[in-house]
Amino acid sequence: MNLENKSVLELLDLLKAKKISAVELTKYYIDRIKKFNYKNAVLEIFDDALLQAEKCDLIINTKKILPKLIGIPVLIKDNILYKGKISSSGSKMLENYVAEYNSTVVQKLLDEGAIILGRTNMDEFAMGGSCENSAYGPCKNAYDDTKVSGGSSGGSAVAVALDMCAFSLGSDTGGSVRQPASFNGIVGLKPTYGRISRYGLCAFASSLDTVGIFTKDVKDNAFLLSILAGDDKLDGTSKKAKVDSYIDYLSDNINGKKIAIIKEVQELVKKTKYYNIYQKVLNYCQNHGAILTEVSIKNYTKVLPVYYTIAPAEGSSNMGRFDGVKYTSNVKDCKNISEIYSKTRSKFLGKEVKRRIMLGNFVLSSEQYSSYYLKAKNISIMLKKEFEKIFMQNDIVFMPTTYGEAFDIGSKTQDPVSMYIEDMFTVTANIVGIPAISIPIGVGENGLPLGLQVLSAELNEKELYCMANFVFLHRGEI
């Protein structure tokens, strides 16, 4: 049977009807991973993947009521803990770190019968937007080996785009799921902050971190969020709100839906080659009954400095535990404990992580605290209120995911600010805490994918999936 590019829901039907076996499917994906080994998307295939598949087949053959993801092979980002497996967060610091417990998302996957195939490449500690900061080498774009995969969850995005798994998990702190989804032509969700438990996700910036989902279509994504979302005693910031069966709300009708576009974002998009295709999507939705309104957020462009103050500040604090004593790599023969700390950190952390720790300690230092960190927190509260106002009048906000197609490997590594500017449209959802999804809508002048971002109010993933599904299904006509 041709298994190429099948969605999770299609595969579940085939598995349950015994038209394919979990072993057959797992072998298919392992072959795909090996075939595209040169992309450097997958860091390790777990040696018990086929064993897991055999167990699934036994369950399928003997049980009547089956777990929701029985026999579905999935890849997880290298910062999501899976007990007994290495979880290195793309860093030499955790090169040999073996997870002592399961993250909540991994536990849910296992409970529902999914097969965890392996772990994917990422920017070290999720700090980056190109996957070039991985200590294990960059991951290449699914469509062009000279272009970046995007990041930080580059490996998870390329793995789904090249059909190395049925779906994958990533993490999104400032766009790390949506931007690589956009660069590789797939669907990537950053849920509401706290919608999916962060327990067992290696922390970068705790008030912004989310676990995200990469899929081949919107329907799969909606189906998976219902399984992975929910309150968790082990994560004090997880949301108590009820989890919907999101898939039941997908429809082909957007008549009367209110879409807001932000004037300040429009002004930025107008300067790009993206403008035409973006405009076509807006027109298409309008022609199908959506009501477009332009709104203004005067301080919109401040999202970047706000993000690059808060994220390094929290990151520098979270990186404090990598000390060469408890569970990290370490430098031998140090005279005293401070030497262990500094020699270990200097040797095993990469350039970008060191830069962000320095920056974080700068904005948190007593002399600078109120003019940077406190100020940024205040602006983020202002922005949150602006978005609350927008969502009182509107169902959805549209904006691009990126400024354009994937850029050349190596083109932005020397100039951090040029790399940071790429995050102009994605950091917003993290700062405000709202859900956002990137869906493919076409290709740019280099023939590489472009993504559209659909945002909705906090915990309103229902509305977001509904609109995203409409645009996704009609992208060929736009």
Added chain:
Amino acid sequence: MKNNITLEDINYLSELSAIEFNEEEKKELISQVNNIIAMLNECAEVDVSNVSNETFELLSELREDEVKVSLDKDEVLKNAPRKSEGYFVVPKVVDL
């Protein structure tokens, strides 16, 4: 607000961060960090006088502090670079 990071600042931050840099790395850092801070300084022009009292809202509910079984000690120590009899081993910290 700060407009110019100097070598002295980099040395201070490197100590706070417990990360060592060589002279060449420091030179590169001065220029890169200065560029980043120039971007962060864009926040200066935003008036936040209306929100200043609300900054530290409670983000999460705190759970009860209960004693319960947690991770297995031997299991956890497997990842430690140096250990002995259920403890992490580090060079002598306190001088007698």
